[in-house]
Amino acid sequence: MRFLIFKLTIFCLVVLRSSANNNFDSNWFSLENILFQTKRLDFSMSFTTTQKPTRRINVLQTQGPTKTITSDPTTNPTDSPTKKLTNLPTTGVPSSFPTDASSRNPTESPTRASTEFPTKKTTDSPIKEKTEFPTENATNSPTVTRTNSPTINPTELASNGRTGLPTQTLTESPTKVISVLPPISSSPTTTPDPCPELGMRFSKEYVERLNEIYGEVSDLNTFDGSDDTALVDRIDALNFILGESLCADPARMIQRYISALFYFATDGENWILNSGWLSLAHECEWEGIVCTDEKIITRINLDGNALAGTLPGEVCGLPLLNRIDLDSNFMEGTIPAKIGKCQNLRNFDMDNNNIIGSIPNSLFNITLLKALDMDSNGLTGTISSKFSNFLNLEHLSLYNNQFTGTIPQAISSLKNLRIAYFDNNNLVGSMPSQICRNRENPGILEQLTADCLGKIPKVICENNCCVNCFDASEEIIEMGIRLSGADAVTTKNTPQEQAIAWLIEDTQSSQNADFSICGLQQRYVAALLYFSLGGEQWITDANFLSSSNECYWHIQGEEEKKGLQCDVTNDGLCISRILLGSNEMTGSFPSEIINLLHIVIIEMDKNRIYGTIPVDIGTRLPLLNEVNIDVNMLSGQFPKSLFKLQDLRVIDLDQNKLTGDIDGLAEATNLKHFSVYNNRLSGNIPNLEALTQLEIVYLDGNNFTGSIEDSLCNNFFFNGGTILEFIVDCDIPCSCCVC
Numbered sequence: 001m002r003f004l005i006f007k008l009t010i011f012c013l014v015v016l017r018s019s020a021n022n023n024f025d026s027n028w029f030s031l032e033n034i035l036f037q038t039k040r041l042d043f044s045m046s047f048t049t050t051q052k053p054t055r056r057i058n059v060l061q062t063q064g065p066t067k068t069i070t071s072d073p074t075t076n077p078t079d080s081p082t083k084k085l086t087n088l089p090t091t092g093v094p095s096s097f098p099t100d101a102s103s104r105n106p107t108e109s110p111t112r113a114s115t116e117f118p119t120k121k122t123t124d125s126p127i128k129e130k131t132e133f134p135t136e137n138a139t140n141s142p143t144v145t146r147t148n149s150p151t152i153n154p155t156e157l158a159s160n161g162r163t164g165l166p167t168q169t170l171t172e173s174p175t176k177v178i179s180v181l182p183p184i185s186s187s188p189t190t191t192p193d194p195c196p197e198l199g200m201r202f203s204k205e206y207v208e209r210l211n212e213i214y215g216e217v218s219d220l221n222t223f224d225g226s227d228d229t230a231l232v233d234r235i236d237a238l239n240f241i242l243g244e245s246l247c248a249d250p251a252r253m254i255q256r257y258i259s260a261l262f263y264f265a266t267d268g269e270n271w272i273l274n275s276g277w278l279s280l281a282h283e284c285e286w287e288g289i290v291c292t293d294e295k296i297i298t299r300i301n302l303d304g305n306a307l308a309g310t311l312p313g314e315v316c317g318l319p320l321l322n323r324i325d326l327d328s329n330f331m332e333g334t335i336p337a338k339i340g341k342c343q344n345l346r347n348f349d350m351d352n353n354n355i356i357g358s359i360p361n362s363l364f365n366i367t368l369l370k371a372l373d374m375d376s377n378g379l380t381g382t383i384s385s386k387f388s389n390f391l392n393l394e395h396l397s398l399y400n401n402q403f404t405g406t407i408p409q410a411i412s413s414l415k416n417l418r419i420a421y422f423d424n425n426n427l428v429g430s431m432p433s434q435i436c437r438n439r440e441n442p443g444i445l446e447q448l449t450a451d452c453l454g455k456i457p458k459v460i461c462e463n464n465c466c467v468n469c470f471d472a473s474e475e476i477i478e479m480g481i482r483l484s485g486a487d488a489v490t491t492k493n494t495p496q497e498q499a500i501a502w503l504i505e506d507t508q509s510s511q512n513a514d515f516s517i518c519g520l521q522q523r524y525v526a527a528l529l530y531f532s533l534g535g536e537q538w539i540t541d542a543n544f545l546s547s548s549n550e551c552y553w554h555i556q557g558e559e560e561k562k563g564l565q566c567d568v569t570n571d572g573l574c575i576s577r578i579l580l581g582s583n584e585m586t587g588s589f590p591s592e593i594i595n596l597l598h599i600v601i602i603e604m605d606k607n608r609i610y611g612t613i614p615v616d617i618g619t620r621l622p623l624l625n626e627v628n629i630d631v632n633m634l635s636g637q638f639p640k641s642l643f644k645l646q647d648l649r650v651i652d653l654d655q656n657k658l659t660g661d662i663d664g665l666a667e668a669t670n671l672k673h674f675s676v677y678n679n680r681l682s683g684n685i686p687n688l689e690a691l692t693q694l695e696i697v698y699l700d701g702n703n704f705t706g707s708i709e710d711s712l713c714n715n716f717f718f719n720g721g722t723i724l725e726f727i728v729d730c731d732i733p734c735s736c737c738v739c
Contacts, residue, residue: 017643190250206292210238217254217317232478237261240278255297258314259283266331267308292320299323304568307331316341326371328352328568340365349373362387375421378402387412396547397421403703409434413445423449424510427456436465472513473504480524483592495531502527502545517597518574524551525592526564533585540583567598574598582606589613589634594620601626612636618644636660638681643668654678654698666690677701688712697726708734
């Protein structure tokens with residue numbers, strides 16, 4: 001029913017547009033004709049309009065060099081009113097840049113905005129390497145960088161995403177869909193269309209052309225109500241075309257429609273970078289789109305850009321598309337069944353997403369394919385012998401999935417294949433001897449991996465045929481000693497020894513050999529948080545020590561997320577937030593946290609954490625934005641290195657047992673919230689006039705001396721400044737403070 005209502009709406013919009021120009025035909029707009037059109041519609045079905053299922057990822061957005069892949073930690077986007085299909089735009093162009101209406105309450109955590117497009121840095125793994133395909137010359141060897149991120153299941157992603165897009169629910173399925181747009185009257189019309197150069201002299205011809213877009217590009221069964229999300233995305237894309245009244249040749253209309261559909265289908269509103277998208281600019285000028293000189297799309301390049309949703313099969317309606325680069329995002333669903341229509345595709349790169357299902361047979365029709373990079377997803381099924389169709393294939397990366405069966409001998413016929421990664425799957429049997437023989441020839445199969453580790457390997461690789469059959473336990477122990485010291489790692493039952501033992505066992509099943517900053521090093525520190533702070537007694541264990549990537553060791557609590565969250569950075573997918581406040585954590589503060597170099601927020605307040613904060617925390621963690629460890633039992637010197645951080649906005653360390661002074665506080669020029677009340681701090685209170693962003697200061701319950709300069713009162717809110725509240729002990733002279 002919703003499609004029929006949509007038809008009638010488009011029909012009316014076109015008529016009204018012509019009416020506004022005083023050029024409509026009276027027969028076209030007559031009551032008889034409208035009734036004629038109405039009778040053709042089937043009103044036996046009912047429909048409801050609800051909010052579109054959200055698809056946004058669950059790590060938080062930050063500012064600075066780190067690229068964020070989730071929502072703001074302190075403000076949640078509000079849902080726009082549900083929109084009805086009858087409210088279609090007739091003029092104007094929707095904005096691609098959603099208004100950021102969030103504001104920061106002085107007591108809330110500040111946010112960081114991304115300013116740089118994320119890139120991937122090749123890890124120092126001793127085994128696997130990728131080669132990159134040049135953008136212009138599809139015949140050259142590909143470049144692909146392997147990241148060692150374990151499979152991420154779609155069920156691990158929180159529902160937190162774009163607003164304002166409706167979800168429709170059919171109470172009945174229509175029996176037949178012939179046209180998505182309104183039926184056209186057979187009676188002639190003299191209503192002129194504003195695009196006569198296309199031979200579209202009448203309004204109905206423009207509508208007919210839009211019908212052709214649906215018929216040629218989007219399968220009509222897309223609109224049968226079986227997938228409401230897909231329906232809404234395609235209607236949104238058509239609304240965009242209608243809204244700007246695009247006048248172009250048919251190929252251009254199809255290209256722009258597909259581009260808009262890709263934006264809606266992958267949650268473009270919440271990408272890290274979406275410059276130009278849905279603007280009046282040519283789609284070739286939109287972020288991540290690469291075109292020929294004739295403005296025909298050849299590449300979609302949006303790696304690490306927080307894409308969610310599914311890949312629409314309509315992208316294969318772009319005739320010259322030769323590269324799809326969408327790795328390190330949060331896309332889900334299956335590989336489109338009609339991916340085989342992308343006949344010019346050379347590089348298909350969607351590793352490190354949440355793609356499920358099997359590899360569709362149509363993919364094997366793309367004989368020009370040179371790189372297939374689908375590792376670190378949730379793909380299932382067997383590895384087909386049809387891989388032998390890829391005679392030009394040079395790079396095959398299928399590791400970190402859930403493939404079953406054996407590795408087919410047919411792969412040995414791929415004489416151009418240089419890299420083949422099959423490890424971390426459920427494959428069994430022996431590596432075919434024909435494949436192993438290819439490794440004897442220079443330039444063929446330089447890298448070949450399988451699950452050949454352990455006393456009883458799942459895949460047998462004879463004569464050192466595979467390159468990663470090794471035990472990483474010694475390297476893990478060495479890494480632990482480097483980060484924690486030999487005594488901590490080798491002494492029985494210390495948190496460090498427990499974390500190392502767990503990590504060795506974990507890597508034996510995952511075969512993760514990535515010792516980079518955001519590889520096993522960060523996984524060790526994450527496990528150490530659990531063992532150091534009594535993880536078994538936590539209110540919420542937040543999926544700690546699960547087999548999933550540590551970036552997904554979190555859950556959505558009643559009021560907020562708990563656990564770890566990550567950002568896409570130059571070093572890969574790196575922990576940026578520790579959100580474990582009010583979680584019954586007990587134990588010594590793990591100093592190894594300073595090895596999480598991309599940390600932005602540490603939130604561990606209201607627990608029973610003792611020990612000291614590393615004095616060099618400010619120099620080791622340059623991206624730190626918020627430190628919130630109040631209401632604990634921390635002791636030792638106040639970490640004044642925090643004052644050196646130019647991005648620091650919040651220091652919340654009240655109700656601990658910290659000692660020392662706060663000299664140097666005036667250097668934290670962007671600080672907004674400073675709360676250290678009820679500690680054992682002493683010394684003079686520094687002159688804080690230079691802190692022009694300061695909003696909250698709590699200094700009471702300490703042993704401070706001196707006085708507060710009267711000139712600081714000029715920075716108070718009632719004098720036009722920013723300070724909302726400044727509390728000191730009553731023995732500290734201050735004419736504008738509260739005591």
